[in-house]
Amino acid sequence: MRDQIDLLATVTVLGVLEQAYFAMQVIYARRKYKISPPETTGHPEFERTFRAQANCSEYFPIFISLLWVAGIFFHQGVTAACGLLYLYTRLKYFQGYAVTAQGRLGPLYASAWLLWMLVGLALAGLLAHFLWPSSSTWMAALMWPLQLHGAW
Numbered sequence: 001m002r003d004q005i006d007l008l009a010t011v012t013v014l015g016v017l018e019q020a021y022f023a024m025q026v027i028y029a030r031r032k033y034k035i036s037p038p039e040t041t042g043h044p045e046f047e048r049t050f051r052a053q054a055n056c057s058e059y060f061p062i063f064i065s066l067l068w069v070a071g072i073f074f075h076q077g078v079t080a081a082c083g084l085l086y087l088y089t090r091l092k093y094f095q096g097y098a099v100t101a102q103g104r105l106g107p108l109y110a111s112a113w114l115l116w117m118l119v120g121l122a123l124a125g126l127l128a129h130f131l132w133p134s135s136s137t138w139m140a141a142l143m144w145p146l147q148l149h150g151a152w
Contacts, residue, residue, distance in 0.1 A: 007080035008071040011087070012064060018087055019060055022053040022094055045098065052097035052104065056090050059115070066118035073125025079118065086114040 026049055030036065033043035040050055063086060071079035089111040096103025 004076065005071070007076050008068055008083075011067060011080050011083035015060065015064065015067075015083070015087055018091060019057060022056050025094070025098070026050055026053045048101060049098045052094045055097075056094060059090075059111075063115065063118070066115065066122050070118050070121035070125060073129050074121040075125075079121055082114055082117055082121070086111055086118070089114060 029043075029046040029049040033046045035042040035046050041047060063083075067079060067083045070082075089107045093104050093107035093111060096105075096107055
């Protein structure tokens, strides 16, 4: 059982660590600009850091839910790869937003695209589960192009 979810668990823990990193950056910005909780306004760099962390936190439950559904019902490896890319784009989003509001846009679009990709994988996996519950031939057909390229 563990080998069927180990990649998903790893991406989940990395995601939690990323969220902790974002929260720590807000704490550091509060100290740097002397902005005590519960204040959320002040220096523009603090405000951008605070918003970046809040935005990432808002999407984290959606990401984790899709990661696990797609990983269990579609394919753990494909889903974990998408999950790692998502975490990377959120890191770039956070870093870009902390510098300038415009710096968030490219990574924002990339992370949104990856979330939609996870939605698609989750739906494909669930549809296959309900339509062909005892057959895994659909998965073999979907993975065949990846096998040709040596990715599997």
